[in-house]
Amino acid sequence: MPIDIPTDNLTELFEEHRPMLLGVAYRMLGRAADAEDVVQEAWLRWTAEDRAAVREPRAFLVRITTRLAIDRLRQAQARREAYVGPWLPEPVVTDFGPAAPDTAERALLADSVSLAVLVVLESLSPLERAVFVLREAFGFPYGEIAAALDRSEAAVRQLAGRARRHVDEGKPRYDVNPTERRDLTERFLAAASGGDLGDLLALLAPDVRLVGDSGGKARTPRRIIEGSDKVGRFLAATSQGADTTHELRVVEVNGGPAVLVLDGGRPDTLVQIEARDGRVQCVYIIRNPDKLQRFAGPDGR
Secondary structure: OOOOOOOOHHHHHHHHHHHHHHHHHHHHHOOHHHHHHHHHHHHHHHHHOOHHHOOOHHHHHHHHHHHHHHHHHHHHHHHHOOOOOOOOOOOOEOOOHHHOOOHHHHHHHHHHOOHHHHHHHOOOOHHHHHHHHHHHHOOOOHHHHHHHHOOOHHHHHHHHHHHHHHHHHHOOOOOOOHHHHHHHHHHHHHHHHHOOHHHHHHHEEEEEEEEEEOOOOOOOOOOOEEOHHHHHHHHHHHHHOOOOOOEEEEEEEOOEEEEEEEEOOEEEEEEEEEEEOOEEEEEEEEOOHHHOHHHOOOOOO
16 A cells, blocks of 8 residues: 655655665675765655655665666676776775674675675676675565566576575685784785785785776786785785885775775775685785775775
């Protein structure tokens, strides 16, 4: 049965659901700016909608946001084929604070927005990605997802199973203990800043990978570097040529600690590691200035 939504409550009701809508759109698109554009378009459609036809505001907003994100994702996939070098998602600050009620939920939130997971999601079809995000990250029932995507519940279950298998196969196994990961990040930062190859090699797993994203707008490897010796030598050489006036900050992004490098107060580089068994398994380096604009504030946020 449709509900009567007073005009004065439109903004309040939308703002109540905005964080969730942004979360869905960002996990779908991997780019905060695109996610905000999608949510803004959802707001315009929300205000223009015949309110007498809206039975459930939350379901309506999720449906509109998801469909807009699918359309935007299809356009973005064509652009990414021409992207220079490896592509990584745009990093976002994820300070969950006291709002997350327990450690288990914090871990789930962090995992669903991690760079590793978002990279794997890039290999899913737009529909598979939508189903995975709504089901795995937000726990929507299959029936609600089916209504949002205008698909049968049976079809949605098939999409969910296929997406889950694909993610399980493609997602690397990393440790998620936040204390251990932060400690290793700080030790990695000290070793990389010092430029001592021996100290670096002691922290790197034998099969470590380094993924650099600049979009051709800054200097990073155009291909993924693999193996502790190659990664260690690259990092050691990079630190030797680094400007000592650069400011380093540890920030919380995409569910984990990262190192933000500021050059004259401007964000220059963001480095995040993934770990397993106390060793660095993957190093992400983001230098595309378009993806670091959000860290240009006085506190690096």
